[in-house]
Amino acid sequence: MSLSFKTQLFAVFYVALTAIFIFFMVSDQYRSLSQQNLAALETFLIQQKQQELKNYTEIAMASVDSIYASSAKDDPMKQKQVADILSTLIYDGDDGYFFVYHEDGTSVVHPTEPYRVGQNFLDLRGQNGEPTIQILIENAKNGGDYYRYFWNQPSTEQITEKISYSRFFPKWKWMLGTGVYLDSVNEQLQTIQNAIDQQVDSTRLTILIITLSAIFLIFGFGIVVNFTQKKETEEKIHALDQKIIHIQEEEQRHISRELHDGIVQMLVSIKYSLEATGLVLKQKAIEKPEPLAKAEKNLVNTIGEIRRISYHLHPTILDELGLSDAMEQLGIEFSERTGIAIHINKPALRKLLPDPINTTLYRVVQESLVNIEKHSHATLATIDLEVKDDWLTLTICDNGIGNTNIKKEGQSSHKGIGIRNLAERIEYHNGVFNIDAGADGTTVTAKIPKSAFVNHYNRQQSHQRRSINE
Amino acid sequence: MNKTIKVMLVDDHPMVQDGLSSCLSFYDDIEIVGVVNDGNNALSEAIEKQPDVVLMDISMPSLNGLDATEILKETLPQTRVLIFSMHDSKEFVSTAMRVGASGYVLKDTHSEEVYHAIKTVASGNSYFSSSVAKALMDSPNEQVDNRLTTREQVILGHIAGGKSSKEIANSLCISTRTVDAHRRNIKSKLEIDNLAELVRYAIDNGLVAE
Numbered sequence: 001m002s003l004s005f006k007t008q009l010f011a012v013f014y015v016a017l018t019a020i021f022i023f024f025m026v027s028d029q030y031r032s033l034s035q036q037n038l039a040a041l042e043t044f045l046i047q048q049k050q051q052e053l054k055n056y057t058e059i060a061m062a063s064v065d066s067i068y069a070s071s072a073k074d075d076p077m078k079q080k081q082v083a084d085i086l087s088t089l090i091y092d093g094d095d096g097y098f099f100v101y102h103e104d105g106t107s108v109v110h111p112t113e114p115y116r117v118g119q120n121f122l123d124l125r126g127q128n129g130e131p132t133i134q135i136l137i138e139n140a141k142n143g144g145d146y147y148r149y150f151w152n153q154p155s156t157e158q159i160t161e162k163i164s165y166s167r168f169f170p171k172w173k174w175m176l177g178t179g180v181y182l183d184s185v186n187e188q189l190q191t192i193q194n195a196i197d198q199q200v201d202s203t204r205l206t207i208l209i210i211t212l213s214a215i216f217l218i219f220g221f222g223i224v225v226n227f228t229q230k231k232e233t234e235e236k237i238h239a240l241d242q243k244i245i246h247i248q249e250e251e252q253r254h255i256s257r258e259l260h261d262g263i264v265q266m267l268v269s270i271k272y273s274l275e276a277t278g279l280v281l282k283q284k285a286i287e288k289p290e291p292l293a294k295a296e297k298n299l300v301n302t303i304g305e306i307r308r309i310s311y312h313l314h315p316t317i318l319d320e321l322g323l324s325d326a327m328e329q330l331g332i333e334f335s336e337r338t339g340i341a342i343h344i345n346k347p348a349l350r351k352l353l354p355d356p357i358n359t360t361l362y363r364v365v366q367e368s369l370v371n372i373e374k375h376s377h378a379t380l381a382t383i384d385l386e387v388k389d390d391w392l393t394l395t396i397c398d399n400g401i402g403n404t405n406i407k408k409e410g411q412s413s414h415k416g417i418g419i420r421n422l423a424e425r426i427e428y429h430n431g432v433f434n435i436d437a438g439a440d441g442t443t444v445t446a447k448i449p450k451s452a453f454v455n456h457y458n459r460q461q462s463h464q465r466r467s468i469n470e
Numbered sequence: 471m472n473k474t475i476k477v478m479l480v481d482d483h484p485m486v487q488d489g490l491s492s493c494l495s496f497y498d499d500i501e502i503v504g505v506v507n508d509g510n511n512a513l514s515e516a517i518e519k520q521p522d523v524v525l526m527d528i529s530m531p532s533l534n535g536l537d538a539t540e541i542l543k544e545t546l547p548q549t550r551v552l553i554f555s556m557h558d559s560k561e562f563v564s565t566a567m568r569v570g571a572s573g574y575v576l577k578d579t580h581s582e583e584v585y586h587a588i589k590t591v592a593s594g595n596s597y598f599s600s601s602v603a604k605a606l607m608d609s610p611n612e613q614v615d616n617r618l619t620t621r622e623q624v625i626l627g628h629i630a631g632g633k634s635s636k637e638i639a640n641s642l643c644i645s646t647r648t649v650d651a652h653r654r655n656i657k658s659k660l661e662i663d664n665l666a667e668l669v670r671y672a673i674d675n676g677l678v679a680e
Contacts, residue, residue: 265483272489325561455679
């Protein structure tokens, strides 16, 4: 795993963590804020309802006040009259009605549930276990107050939270009450709660989208960076490959030169010393001893062997005479060895190329000839080298069977350098490498742009002149 | 033939020079007048010593034997050059002939044959080691060779650089006539007959920058 991938993961982790934190914080803030607001709103709405109740009650009391004021302590006639009036006072649909209970808990007025009238409900207890009627009576006796409890709602036939206000008729020991059901308030609050929840959800969604896009962005960026890095790495590896090849070629050239110009020359000098010894003996009229003659002969063989090794490491002719002569030598050897006729076209100028290009093109010729010999069944091969239209073009073609496996062969060949390797070497010099294997033979083309070698010969010459003058 | 042949050895390896000198010293009609170790020294030494035959190695530092031969023949056309090299391939031999060498012997030939080669070359004939001659015979590929020699290529570079024959002559320390001779040879080899085309040719082939 590359360092950049780790960094990427860390960034994603960090973004995700931040997002989760913001997500929960926003949710929490929203919730507490909405709870505060809702509570305030609820208080306000309830207060409104309470004021309403108080007003309704005042109206109801005012409507029966003349009868009550003129009545005695116990006046069933007037009580009946008041009960009838109160029964007819309905507001707010079916849910706004007045009820009356006697101090002892007997229901006197109950327009929506008339069956209750006459029955005693002093010990009636609500959902929370409180004695509902007792509390209402107590509130009434204390000069009027509010009480929240649960009661059957006429319009929906359901047990609903209700708030009631009650007042006391001391003469008759009556408790007059009326209440509103809080379902509308709760509905209103619920609507607001829903609106808030929706807002929270949409905020959460926004956070999620931002987070996801941030993560995608990080990954996308990572991919681009990785891709660029990979490309850079590949280029570096490529350059390193070429450097290794270059060093290898240089090393081979060096050893080849050491052998040819060092060891071989020493052996030649030894050979002449042996010959001189022979001449000395001859002067003294002594016949040349056989071991001496044998040594001379062996020495010549040894020189030949070392020269062969040197040539295979790096042909001196490439440095001394240039590419075209070197490839001609290759061609002649090839023709002698294989019996395949060869035709070579050389340019009029020579030594135009810098050493690395020179060696690379020489290896192209070498490898191509090996392939022709091994696979082509050709009878004629042509090597063509020319500078034209700003390109130096080397073409090696044969009239063989056009081996389409040549690329694979080049790759797997252990002895040869490999065609693929050569293609890379040519491309390294900004050149173009191509193999065209058809039914009428194979053509290998290696092209080097003129810009890669222009003026090289002239520079080399002036460099030589300078070193001579020094 | 009674006259002693003045021979100069050009070889960058002192041990080879020693070995060959000691062999040739057994022959009375050969006198070794100079021993130098590279092409450049060979040029100055040859002017001073005026040898009849120069025994010239090819692979040497800075100026190689073939290029040295070409330059030597410009100033000392009467001096005979016998290439004395380890290289036995045809391209070296044909190049040697093109630059004006009179013979070619391999370093692993017997000293007696070297002696014989020196005598032959000094008498105005050519001499090639048998293996070298065989290499030349084996490849009838030798059409009219239109390839430029090193000297011709250098002069083409100067021409393309805009120099006149006189300037070229001065910079190469040769006569204007020699430069003009090279010029003619270049034109005939490249089958070009005017200066503009010559310059274009040098540019097109990457010899000089545009």
